[in-house]
Amino acid sequence: MASLELSHVYKVIGGRQTVLHDINLIAHHGELISVVGPSGCGKSTLLRSIAGLEEITSGDIFIGGRRVNDLQPQQRRIAMVFQNHALYPHMTVYQNLAFGLRARRVARSVVETRVRRTAVRLGLEALLGRYPRELSGGQRQRTALGRAMLRDPEVFLLDEPLSSLDVPLRSEMRRELMALHKSLGMTMVYVTHDQSEALSLGERVVVLSAGKVQQVDTPQEIYGNPLNRFVAAFVGWPPMNFLSSEILGTSAMDLQNVEYGVRPERLMLQQHAADDLSVSGRIECIESLGGVWQIEIIHNGARLIARVPPDAALRQDEELRLWFGRADLYAFHKTTGARVKVQR
Amino acid sequence: MAVRTFLYGSLSILAILTLFPLLWVTSIAFMRSPEQSAGTPPLWPRHPTLHNIVNIIQREMLGHYFLNSLIVAVATTVLSTFVAGLAGYALAQVRFRGRRIISWIVLFAVLIPSQALVLPLFEMFREVHLINHYAALILPAAANPVSIVLIQAYMRGIPAEILDAARMDGAGEWQTFFYVVVPMMAPMLAALAVLTFVVSWNDFMWPMIAMQKASMQTLPVALASIDREHYQEIGLMAAGATVTILPMMAIFVASQRYYLRSVVAGSLAD
Numbered sequence: 001m002a003s004l005e006l007s008h009v010y011k012v013i014g015g016r017q018t019v020l021h022d023i024n025l026i027a028h029h030g031e032l033i034s035v036v037g038p039s040g041c042g043k044s045t046l047l048r049s050i051a052g053l054e055e056i057t058s059g060d061i062f063i064g065g066r067r068v069n070d071l072q073p074q075q076r077r078i079a080m081v082f083q084n085h086a087l088y089p090h091m092t093v094y095q096n097l098a099f100g101l102r103a104r105r106v107a108r109s110v111v112e113t114r115v116r117r118t119a120v121r122l123g124l125e126a127l128l129g130r131y132p133r134e135l136s137g138g139q140r141q142r143t144a145l146g147r148a149m150l151r152d153p154e155v156f157l158l159d160e161p162l163s164s165l166d167v168p169l170r171s172e173m174r175r176e177l178m179a180l181h182k183s184l185g186m187t188m189v190y191v192t193h194d195q196s197e198a199l200s201l202g203e204r205v206v207v208l209s210a211g212k213v214q215q216v217d218t219p220q221e222i223y224g225n226p227l228n229r230f231v232a233a234f235v236g237w238p239p240m241n242f243l244s245s246e247i248l249g250t251s252a253m254d255l256q257n258v259e260y261g262v263r264p265e266r267l268m269l270q271q272h273a274a275d276d277l278s279v280s281g282r283i284e285c286i287e288s289l290g291g292v293w294q295i296e297i298i299h300n301g302a303r304l305i306a307r308v309p310p311d312a313a314l315r316q317d318e319e320l321r322l323w324f325g326r327a328d329l330y331a332f333h334k335t336t337g338a339r340v341k342v343q344r
Numbered sequence: 345m346a347v348r349t350f351l352y353g354s355l356s357i358l359a360i361l362t363l364f365p366l367l368w369v370t371s372i373a374f375m376r377s378p379e380q381s382a383g384t385p386p387l388w389p390r391h392p393t394l395h396n397i398v399n400i401i402q403r404e405m406l407g408h409y410f411l412n413s414l415i416v417a418v419a420t421t422v423l424s425t426f427v428a429g430l431a432g433y434a435l436a437q438v439r440f441r442g443r444r445i446i447s448w449i450v451l452f453a454v455l456i457p458s459q460a461l462v463l464p465l466f467e468m469f470r471e472v473h474l475i476n477h478y479a480a481l482i483l484p485a486a487a488n489p490v491s492i493v494l495i496q497a498y499m500r501g502i503p504a505e506i507l508d509a510a511r512m513d514g515a516g517e518w519q520t521f522f523y524v525v526v527p528m529m530a531p532m533l534a535a536l537a538v539l540t541f542v543v544s545w546n547d548f549m550w551p552m553i554a555m556q557k558a559s560m561q562t563l564p565v566a567l568a569s570i571d572r573e574h575y576q577e578i579g580l581m582a583a584g585a586t587v588t589i590l591p592m593m594a595i596f597v598a599s600q601r602y603y604l605r606s607v608v609a610g611s612l613a614d
């Protein structure tokens with residue numbers, strides 16, 4: 001087990017396109033870090049750089065305190081699960097798992113026991129003779145995971161390993177991954193474009209956008225205390241509502257050049273505290289999601305989404321006033337997007 | 345339905361047109377001389393005989409030329425497939441300086457007709473005293489630009505992550521090539537090997553020029569001179585043709601199942 005540290009890492013492709021921009025990051029020994037960001041923001045490139053499959057343009061990468069910039073992938077004691085599994089198509093599950101050990105000339109009997117032990121752990125023992133094309137998505141996923149585990153990594157990199165699975169299987173595999181992380185105690189970097197997955201899995205979350213780290217923090221802080229508009233908008237579903245100060249009207253704080261934000265699940269139908277703020281608008285649509293309703297209201301052309309408990313009195317096209325506490329109001333600088341502290 | 349009937353109909357006609365001369369020649373090879381020489385030979389031998397076959401093998405040393413052809417064709421096939429596999433893989437998946445330029449040169453080489461190479465090749469091989477050696481036929485065919493371009497195109501379709509996985513697994517370049525790359529391009533290699541074998545086996549012009557000693561001649565060249573000597577003995581000529589065709593028929597039948605399937609299926613998330 002070891003820590004992972006990135007210091008001022010840049011990756012420039014073709015001399016022009018900066019795919020990674022001054023990445024600084026520390027994953028502590030045994031920590032599970034999730035990296036999240038929209039498609040094309042550089043997540044795969046980041047992992048591939050850590051793995052040594054991609055040469056970085058400048059900066060340093062340390063694993064367990066050792067600088068690994070010039071080491072080959074197989075010398076870095078790292079394992080990686082690829083976005084598309086990338087199993088060897090012409091090998092059985094057993095051969096897929098054993099290939100790395102064989103390549104490193106481990107004795108046949110040792111290979112045998114280790115492969116079987118890993119297969120049992122991942123529930124693959126009945127499938128060892130099958131080819132990848134004869135496996136379900138989840139089984140392929142487990143095989144890819146097992147192959148990575150057998151590399152004895154100090155740092156485990158996972159690139160959207162669950163993106164190809166359907167939703168129930170995904171949450172099951174997510175639990176398995178967390179259990180695996182706990183029992184192996186390995187440093188893990190988990191990449192996903194799904195913010196809810198990132199928050200539920202990571203002990204700390206790295207939000208990446210356009211090759212830049214936007215924020216590194218615990219899931220609670222990322223959600224409750226976003227550093228900028230991007231993080232605020234990207235994390236949470238449905239996304240945060242953004243309002244101009246005019247919409248908030250006279251009750252708003254008099255900050256210049258800011259945009260306000262409030263999360264849909266913080267909007268309430270009733271006033272709770274004396275200094276609560278409110279917005280009102282025409283109800284555009286009411287969607288029942290079972291235990292909770294999702295309401296869209298329109299005010300001066302701006303659209304707000306609220307998550308509220310079911311209420312039979314709500315009618316489409318009627319006016320509705322929604323309340324929220326001062327503490328739930330976020331403010332961001334209009335041009336830079338940086339968070340602006342409001343007086344509370 | 346109509347489309348189907350039309351397809352099967354036209355394919356059947358094509359098959360008959362292709363096979364008829366082959367079968368007729370084979371049939372003539374088993375006829376006695378009065379039968380063959382009576383104007384147009386019949387379609388089927390009335391009294392089948394092995395006389396012609398035995399004659400051409402014993403009297404004309406066909407076995408010797410057959411062996412020459414076999415050595416050249418097998419060596420060419422093995423070497424050219426190996427080189428094309430390595431080069432095509434490298435040009436498609438390995439990053440190195442000058443890759444684009446080399447790709448263009450190889451692509452350009454496809455356009456050069458083999459007839460245009462005869463003279464320079466002859467000069468080169470005479471210079472190094474390899475005329476009348478097997479090497480004169482094997483070496484020029486070892487790097488076949490068409491095969492290289494085909495393998496390169498095929499390897500581009502294989503996801504680079506599989507090769508990355510092999511690297512992370514600690515496999516060296518050769519291990520990756522033999523245990524991961526070759527099995528993945530096996531169908532393509534098999535198809536190319538068959539094609540290379542056939543082309544080498546049938547090649548006429550260069551072997552005729554490069555192998556001036558009679559004992560070094562390949563089957564088609566030897567057959568041509570037998571035909572010149574015995575042009576009245578149509579049965580003997582047919583026997584020679586039959587002996588020449590048979591090995592290729594055997595190879596096609598034996599190998600067709602290898603290059604008709606896809607290997608990549610199932611390794612990737614869909």
Ligand SMILES: Nc1ncnc2c1ncn2[C@@H]1O[C@H](COP(=O)(O)OP(=O)(O)OP(=O)(O)O)[C@@H](O)[C@H]1O
Pocket residue numbers: 013017019037038039040041042043044045046193
């Ligand atoms: N070899 C390359 N040449 C040019 N641009 C590249 C190359 N590889 C990646 N890029 C660019 O780098 C950026 C980041 O790519 P990357 O694959 O890391 O994104 P990602 O965050 O993993 O996206 P996704 O969620 O879709 O997997 C993209 O804009 C991509 O176009």
Ligand SMILES: [Mg+2]
Pocket residue numbers: 043044045083159
């Ligand atoms: Mg990616």
